[in-house]
Amino acid sequence: IEFIQALKIPGTKADEAKEEVSEYQQKRMTIEETKKSLPVFPFRESLLEAIAAHQVLIIEGETGSGKTTQIPQYLYEAGFTKEGQKIGCTQPRRVAAMSVSARVAEEMGVKLGNEVGYSIRFEDCTSERTILKYMTDGMLLREFLSEPDLGSYSVMIIDEAHERTLHTDILFGLIKDIARFRSDLKLLISSATLDAEKFSEFFDDAPIFRIPGRRFPVDIYYTKAPEADYIDACVVTVLQIHVTQPLGDVLVFLTGQEEIETCQELLTERTRKLGTKIKELLIVPIYANLPSDMQSKVFEKTPPGARKVVLATNIAETSLTIDNIIYVIDPGFNKQNSYNARTGMESLIVVPVSKASANQRAGRAGRVAAGKCFRLYTAWAYQHELEENSVPEIQRVNLGNVVILLKSLGINDLIHFDFLDPPPHETLVLALEQLYALGALNHMGELTKLGRRMAEFPVDPMMSKMILASEKYKCSNEILTIAAMLSNNSSIFYRPKDKIIHADTARKNFFVPGGDHLTLMNIYKQWADTDFSSQWCYENYIQYRSMKRARDIRDQLEGLLEKVEIEVVSNPGDTENIRKTVTAGYFYHTARLSKGGNYKTVKHNQTVMIHPNSSMFEDLPRWVIYFELVFTTKEFMRNVIEIKNDWLLEVAPHYYKSKELEDSTNKKMPKGKGKALTELVRS
Numbered sequence: 316i317e318f319i320q321a322l323k324i325p326g327t328k329a330d331e332a333k334e335e336v337s338e339y340q341q342k343r344m345t346i347e348e349t350k351k352s353l354p355v356f357p358f359r360e361s362l363l364e365a366i367a368a369h370q371v372l373i374i375e376g377e378t379g380s381g382k383t384t385q386i387p388q389y390l391y392e393a394g395f396t397k398e399g400q401k402i403g404c405t406q407p408r409r410v411a412a413m414s415v416s417a418r419v420a421e422e423m424g425v426k427l428g429n430e431v432g433y434s435i436r437f438e439d440c441t442s443e444r445t446i447l448k449y450m451t452d453g454m455l456l457r458e459f460l461s462e463p464d465l466g467s468y469s470v471m472i473i474d475e476a477h478e479r480t481l482h483t484d485i486l487f488g489l490i491k492d493i494a495r496f497r498s499d500l501k502l503l504i505s506s507a508t509l510d511a512e513k514f515s516e517f518f519d520d521a522p523i524f525r526i527p528g529r530r531f532p533v534d535i536y537y538t539k540a541p542e543a544d545y546i547d548a549c550v551v552t553v554l555q556i557h558v559t560q561p562l563g564d565v566l567v568f569l570t571g572q573e574e575i576e577t578c579q580e581l582l583t584e585r586t587r588k589l590g591t592k593i594k595e596l597l598i599v600p601i602y603a604n605l606p607s608d609m610q611s612k613v614f615e616k617t618p619p620g621a622r623k624v625v626l627a628t629n630i631a632e633t634s635l636t637i638d639n640i641i642y643v644i645d646p647g648f649n650k651q652n653s654y655n656a657r658t659g660m661e662s663l664i665v666v667p668v669s670k671a672s673a674n675q676r677a678g679r680a681g682r683v684a685a686g687k688c689f690r691l692y693t694a695w696a697y698q699h700e701l702e703e704n705s706v707p708e709i710q711r712v713n714l715g716n717v718v719i720l721l722k723s724l725g726i727n728d729l730i731h732f733d734f735l736d737p738p739p740h741e742t743l744v745l746a747l748e749q750l751y752a753l754g755a756l757n758h759m760g761e762l763t764k765l766g767r768r769m770a771e772f773p774v775d776p777m778m779s780k781m782i783l784a785s786e787k788y789k790c791s792n793e794i795l796t797i798a799a800m801l802s803n804n805s806s807i808f809y810r811p812k813d814k815i816i817h818a819d820t821a822r823k824n825f826f827v828p829g830g831d832h833l834t835l836m837n838i839y840k841q842w843a844d845t846d847f848s849s850q851w852c853y854e855n856y857i858q859y860r861s862m863k864r865a866r867d868i869r870d871q872l873e874g875l876l877e878k879v880e881i882e883v884v885s886n887p888g889d890t891e892n893i894r895k896t897v898t899a900g901y902f903y904h905t906a907r908l909s910k911g912g913n914y915k916t917v918k919h920n921q922t923v924m925i926h927p928n929s930s931m932f933e934d935l936p937r938w939v940i941y942f943e944l945v946f947t948t949k950e951f952m953r954n955v956i957e958i959k960n961d962w963l964l965e966v967a968p969h970y971y972k973s974k975e976l977e978d979s980t981n982k983k984m985p986k987g988k989g990k991a992l993t994e995l996v997r998s
């Protein structure tokens with residue numbers, strides 16, 4: 316039947332209401348239709364049969380087949396929640412947990428947080444009614460602390476298993492053990508590609524259920540010569556596609572929020588210059604710290620005649636499927652945690668992706684039609700410079716967090732823990748040593764009372780130690796603020812390109828002596844004094860959303876502090892106590908001023924520098940403690956606080972010897988001189 320649109324008569328209220336209903340029904344239809352169109356749908360029955368027949372099942376299916384959104388619904392429909400138990404589904408990424416649960420709630424016609432919910436660190440969007448629970452793998456790990464047999468779940472889905480995050484890898488070992496004594500628990504391991512055999516072997520030869528993918532051909536293009544500036548190359552490629560290629564959305568893979576924002580600004584600027592000469596180009600970002608109402612924008616349908624460009628981190632590689640992507644632009648990089656087990660130095664660096672990743676990315680272009688993937692590197696580089704597969708996270712990160720968690724679950728022998736791939740021996744040993752130095756373990760490697768309290772906090776051991784040390788130094792109120800501001804890993808400062816000078820002046824106005832931690836505290840305090848005003852944030856180039864999140868985190872940490880029976884007390888005048896408390900947690904991260912404005916880490920003599928955004932950048936104190944390292948052109952310390960070397964002996968006597976901390980002078984460099992030196996070094 317063909318329909319032709321009739322002339323539209325401006326409606327009455329009643330008419331409009333009717334239209335809303337029909338639109339609603341249409342949307343319902345589309346959801347039903349979409350569900351039926353997914354590759355997993357024809358396998359619904361056989362999948363449920365396989366799940367009924369086996370306790371553990373490995374499910375392999377290409378990204379976008381409907382594994383994450385559909386399978387939990389099938390299980391619900393099949394009655395797996397009848398006895399009052401839940402279905403859990405883990406995700407390696409926060410954004411995925413949030414966005415997928417939102418989608419499933421919509422498909423089921425319920426409010427997010429009721430029957431369908433999600434749980435991520437510092438944010439629990441579930442309720443008594445929740446039966447489908449999406450959560451980060453890290454949150455499920457923490458649930459083991461309160462419910463070691465996961466008794467409230469009838470099914471647990473370890474999703475995106477191929478991502479091989481540290482937490483997922485640990486979950487494998489724990490959950491395999493639980494499945495042995497809880498024969499009623501169904502366990503599904505779901506993965507996008509390849510590794511199914513390996514998972515099957517690990518889970519005592521569990522059967523593999525394969526969902527055949529549908530995929531259209533994707534043409535791969537490489538650049539002729541290496542690109543010096545891949546952000547710029549992305550922008551140019553997007554515009555080339557937009558001008559020369561048929562309609563269809565574009566997906567660009569970048570490494571993080573900053574790159575995405577830069578790319579977005581450049582694209583906006585250049586399309587504005589082109590004006591009406593080109594078709595409409597919608598630019599939508601997606602990354603972990605993007606506010607959730609903006610995350611859903613990537614899923615909105617592109618209006619007819621327009622083109623959408625999605626600027627994404629590798630969240631879009633397998634965790635999220637965005638429909639209608641025809642073109643993929645892949646610069647070939649990814650941001651990764653890297654860890655040096657010898658020096659204990661951890662840092663965030665941009666690294667080339669693996670071939671497996673590059674092929675996943677390309678695959679995103681072929682879901683709805685034949686697509687094209689533009690790789691911003693040469694074919695030679697692909698062949699010779701990319702590794703076959705990414706190294707699992709467990710083999711390249713600090714294990715302190717996980718060790719303390721496993722210890723509090725009563726798993727003492729970590730060397731013989733059932734790892735899918737074991738971590739390097741020296742990493743494990745270093746984690747044990749660090750926890751010992753922090754006082755979390757005794758010399759037998761057992762959890763101490765302090766360690767037990769530390770495990771209550773969903774933060775790194777150094778941070779939980781800092782929080783607990785605030786009891787002794789009587790400044791828990793201030794430390795809570797500092798911890799919350801540091802844990803909120805999205806940027807506090809708003810720095811629009813056209814107002815950089817104003818923004819930087821505003822930022823500098825918050826600087827207080829002693830270091831960035833105190834500056835962060837100052838910002839929070841001023842904001843709290845305005846009764847958490849958004850206007851105040853706006854006027855001071857502070858990101859209101861980040862502050863609100865810091866406030867949420869702070870509230871939660873405060874609750875945990877009560878749980879471990881530490882009073883919230885304030886000692887605002889005394890920054891020495893505050894800085895000592897920071898030192899008590901972060902004493903590994905100590906660096907000493909060396910020649911030419913450089914710093915050297917105390918234990919391993921590695922060269923590091925103060926980040927240019929730090930309030931200490933021009934101060935160059937003799938001794939500093941940093942919160943984290945980021946590697947760009949050099950190893951930069953981000954969030955730095957000034958300390959005195961003798962504090963280290965006070966807070967970590969079993970770690971530092973006074974000989975290591977000898978210093979002819981405790982004085983700072985004269986102001987100004989330090990700056991000249993740094994510039995000399997950096998130019």
Ligand code: ADP
Nearest residue numbers: 378379380381382383384385414418614636638
């Ligand atoms: P898989 O887990 O196998 O990769 P998913 O279940 O995530 O597949 O995706 C199935 C479908 O659901 C895809 O077409 C995807 O675009 C759609 N989808 C997922 N999340 C959302 C969302 N938040 N909004 C709209 N559509 C979504």
Ligand code: MG
Nearest residue numbers: 382383633634
């Ligand atoms: Mg999925």
